[in-house]
Amino acid sequence: MVYTSDYTDYSADASLSDGILDYTVSADGSKVYSVVVSDDGGFAGIDRLYLYYDETYPSDYEAVDADVGAPKFDQLYYLEQVAGLLEFRGISDVRFVNATELGTALQSDIENGTCRGTGLVAVSGALPDTVYKGNADDPIFGWMNAGGSLYWAGNALGMNYATPEGLVPVDDYMDLFFGGDCLYTGDENKAYQEVSSNGYTKALSLMNNDVRYGVNTSMVGGDRACLGIGFESDKGYASICMVQQGEGMVCVFGGQLSNFQRYDMAQIIAAGLGPESELLEVVEGSVTRGSVSGTIDGLAGSDVSAYIYLGGYYPVYGKLFRF
Amino acid sequence: MFSHSPGDGTVWNVLERCRHPLATLFVIALAVRLIIMPLVSHDFDIYHWALVIENIQTGDELYGLDGYYYTPTWGYVLAFFSLIQDAFLWVDTFGLRVTELLPIEDLVFDDHMATATTIAFNMSLKVPMVIIDFLVAWLLYTLLMDMTGSRRKSLAGAALWLFCPVVIFMSSVQIQFDVLSALFMLLVVILLRKDRCFLAGMVLTTAILLKFFPAFTLFVLIGYVFVKHRGSGTAIRRLVSAAVGMVLMVVVLYLPTILDGNFMDSLFFMTGRLETQTSSGAFYEIGSFLLMAVGLIGMFVAGYRMFRTKPEDADKGLISNVLLSLTFAMFISIMPQYILILMPFLIIVMLTSDGRMRLAWIVVSAGAMLTVLVSNNIMLLDTLAACTGIVSPGWVAEMAVAIETVHIGGYTLVTILGALGGVIECLGLVFILLLYLEDAAGSRIPRIAGALSKLKRWDFNEEQV
Structure with a gap:
């Protein structure tokens, strides 16, 4: 509750018929809007989300300096913030799970066929032994293969797993998740150019340019589909990368835990992007104290989605439409 | 009119x-x-x-x-x-x-x-x-x-x-x-x-x-x-x-x-x-x-x-x-x-x-x-660079990097000058306190009292309204 805060209201609607997308955007105030149309390659998007946090398990991420006067920037705060950022982007089915609950939840999803459309955010730096022990038949892989999406940040994915007693290193962890040594563990962490192979960086107002622990899409092994977006270093590591895992995917966000990183995470989850997503069209405009409507034509294909968000780099509303 | x-x-x-x-x-x-x-x-x-x-x-x-x-x-x-x-x-x-x-x-x-x-x-x-x-x-x-x-x-x-x-x-x-x-x-x-x-x-x-x-x-x-x-x-x-x-x-x-x-x-x-x-x-x-x-x-x-x-x-x-x-x-x-x-x-x-x-x-x-000028230097033009063509963002970034990578004795020039600004600010505050303590200083630290007394005083030509 903030005095005078309830003035603004936003909404968006979209429909697709015969390859023509009709959209309407409304705002009580004045906002830029973006309609980001993708062919998501059959990716189901995210309807519900697990946030992994267990204080009885060790974490493995570097301490992060918070802004002066800001709350301590730890994984719990990060996850709470992600939940808040997703809420105004239309994703409210979000649940914190500890290690035991996570193991049970993933197993349940596999058994009930509810992996598709389900995401897991883990920023602990090490997955718990209830879902990952460095083997290809661990529950986390079964869950992703059946359609689940793992969103990861804060360390090299899979390098260690966590038990209540401590961290356990894993050999060949990159092979397990990516089929090749594709994670960046060097010291030149910042990227100063946008990923050039697609236009998602600008289209989604992505912000984080840290590529530490990020993925080089050209080094991902096998025939896994992958999509690098955001910012890209000279060595080809992207700040965000989605890599196919069976029916699902793993999405790696580069860098230490940071504000920009979680902004990007919320935007990517809400936009419903997958490793085979292809940007079809972006329409940007402005709406002031009213509604704006428009059409986008020539949208062929059966996997078209439209993510509409308002506010640009300061987003205040987002909604995904799948057709 | x-x-x-x-x-x-x-x-x-x-x-x-x-x-x-x-x-x-x-x-x-x-x-x-x-x-x-x-x-x-x-x-x-x-x-x-x-x-x-x-x-x-x-x-x-x-x-x-x-x-x-x-x-x-x-x-x-x-x-x-x-x-x-x-x-x-x-x-x-x-x-x-x-x-x-x-x-x-x-x-x-x-x-x-x-x-x-x-x-x-x-x-x-x-x-x-x-x-x-x-x-x-x-x-x-x-x-x-x-x-x-x-x-x-x-x-x-x-x-x-x-x-x-x-x-x-x-x-x-x-x-x-x-x-x-x-x-x-x-x-x-x-x-x-x-x-x-x-x-x-x-x-x-x-x-x-x-x-x-x-x-x-x-x-x-x-x-x-x-x-x-x-x-x-x-x-x-x-x-x-x-x-x-x-x-x-x-x-x-x-x-x-x-x-x-x-x-x-x-x-x-x-x-x-x-x-x-x-x-x-x-x-x-x-x-x-x-x-x-x-x-x-x-x-x-x-x-x-x-x-x-x-x-x-x-x-x-x-x-x-x-x-x-x-x-x-x-x-x-x-x-x-x-x-x-x-x-x-x-x-x-x-x-x-x-x-x-x-x-x-x-x-x-x-x-x-x-x-404030030293610590913000050329980056005060960020908005101008982002929103107009008057200066380019690339030029601002290059200038900022050039300015902020000048080192003297292990510290950047910006750090040194910024700290100097703080010291000068402190001196101004100390001067305020000295004027308050002028009478006490007069008996105990005659040199300071003498210096303060030599400062030119203002004499406003009063215009009573």
């Missing part, structure tokens, strides 16, 4: 008022600000104000989504700005992430953002801050007129505020709300002088919950009420009235925060700063507590002086001792924007005494300006 005849009516009166020298000052001050406002902006602070407004516009409260770390008062002001933007303005884009500017986020002094707020957004916050500038100037003018009866001194007071470079920078470039602190502190003093204790209490709470420095004037303010009304025996009643006003305002300002269960979150800035200082090693920790002790000692010393002031000197003593307590408090954290709260009182003391305080005005302003 307009002939003057008594009773010409409202139109003439308005025009007559527009020819008032204060109006001329305002026009010139506005012109200066209008030139500066669109051209230069502070990247870091304004980015965060935009973030707070964004959070508010998502329907969030102040302490939910990350971005707001102060006590709630400034958040309410930003919420009000947000309301104005939504209801009346066309500020559709708050800021842009500029890829070419990314290198500035990796400089040694890392409080820089490649996300540049837009000119429209900046103006929507700068204009209200400039209005506050003018309100302070007007209050200074009226207070000085009341105290001295001299139009010349009153105009000089308004001018010294309006053309203080730190004031211009904080409202028109950085959008730091210390101008609001100055306004509230000045209002407290004016209300107390007019015997409006309840209202003064309300405003004082607002000021304290904006930034904490006004709390250091508490003993002076209590002392003033006590001295002024000692004879009539109503001092206690008036103090109770002020206290009720203070408590009422705490409830008003904190009710939403308490209801949301965010009370402790609202103290982040204070507790976070303390934690940062104490975690920076024993030297910083001890230093921080010593500086805090200096502020507290100043609070007691100024309060004691106020209590000992004769009733007939109470009004003048109030201003003088508020300045003294705030000067001590400044040592707790030397930041360029903080000095704005003492600036109106420094100006009044300067103009109601022999004018030697002008040296403090110059030195403190110079130190603060050195710090």
Whole structure:
């Protein structure tokens, strides 16, 4: 509750018929809007989300300096913030799970066929032994293969797993998740150019340019589909990368835990992007104290989605439409 | 075109008022600000104000989504700005992430953002801050007129505020709300002088919950009420009235925060700063507590002086001792924007005494300006680069990297000059204290007393109105 805060209201609607997308955007105030149309390659998007946090398990991420006067920037705060950022982007089915609950939840999803459309955010730096022990038949892989999406940040994915007693290193962890040594563990962490192979960086107002622990899409092994977006270093590591895992995917966000990183995470989850997503069209405009409507034509294909968000780099509303 | 005849009516009166020298000052001050406002902006602070407004516009409260770390008062002001933007303005884009500017986020002094707020957004916050500038100037003018009866001194007071470079920078470039602190502190003093204790209490709470420095004037303010009304025996009643006003305002300002269960979150800035200082090693920790002790000692010393002031000197003593307590408090954290709260009182003391305080005005302003200009340097053009073609973002980033990678003895030139600015600011504050202690210094440190006595005094040609 903030005095005078309830003035603004936003909404968006979209429909697709015969390859023509009709959209309407409304705002009580004045906002830029973006309609980001993708062919998501059959990716189901995210309807519900697990946030992994267990204080009885060790974490493995570097301490992060918070802004002066800001709350301590730890994984719990990060996850709470992600939940808040997703809420105004239309994703409210979000649940914190500890290690035991996570193991049970993933197993349940596999058994009930509810992996598709389900995401897991883990920023602990090490997955718990209830879902990952460095083997290809661990529950986390079964869950992703059946359609689940793992969103990861804060360390090299899979390098260690966590038990209540401590961290356990894993050999060949990159092979397990990516089929090749594709994670960046060097010291030149910042990227100063946008990923050039697609236009998602600008289209989604992505912000984080840290590529530490990020993925080089050209080094991902096998025939896994992958999509690098955001910012890209000279060595080809992207700040965000989605890599196919069976029916699902793993999405790696580069860098230490940071504000920009979680902004990007919320935007990517809400936009419903997958490793085979292809940007079809972006329409940007402005709406002031009213509604704006428009059409986008020539949208062929059966996997078209439209993510509409308002506010640009300061987003205040987002909604995904799948057709 | 307009002939003057008594009773010409409202139109003439308005025009007559527009020819008032204060109006001329305002026009010139506005012109200066209008030139500066669109051209230069502070990247870091304004980015965060935009973030707070964004959070508010998502329907969030102040302490939910990350971005707001102060006590709630400034958040309410930003919420009000947000309301104005939504209801009346066309500020559709708050800021842009500029890829070419990314290198500035990796400089040694890392409080820089490649996300540049837009000119429209900046103006929507700068204009209200400039209005506050003018309100302070007007209050200074009226207070000085009341105290001295001299139009010349009153105009000089308004001018010294309006053309203080730190004031211009904080409202028109950085959008730091210390101008609001100055306004509230000045209002407290004016209300107390007019015997409006309840209202003064309300405003004082607002000021304290904006930034904490006004709390250091508490003993002076209590002392003033006590001295002024000692004879009539109503001092206690008036103090109770002020206290009720203070408590009422705490409830008003904190009710939403308490209801949301965010009370402790609202103290982040204070507790976070303390934690940062104490975690920076024993030297910083001890230093921080010593500086805090200096502020507290100043609070007691100024309060004691106020209590000992004769009733007939109470009004003048109030201003003088508020300045003294705030000067001590400044040592707790030397930041360029903080000095704005003492600036109106420094100006009044300067103009109601022999004018030697002008040296403090110059030195403190110079130190603060050195710090802000050096630490922000070319990056004050971020917005201009992001939103216009006047300069390119790539050029700004290259220049910033070039400037901030000049090293001298292991430190960057920016760090050294920024610290030098802080030292100069400190010297200005010490000078204020020396003038207060002149009599005592005269007997104990004759050299300092001698130097102070040689400073040229002002002799205003009094124009009594």
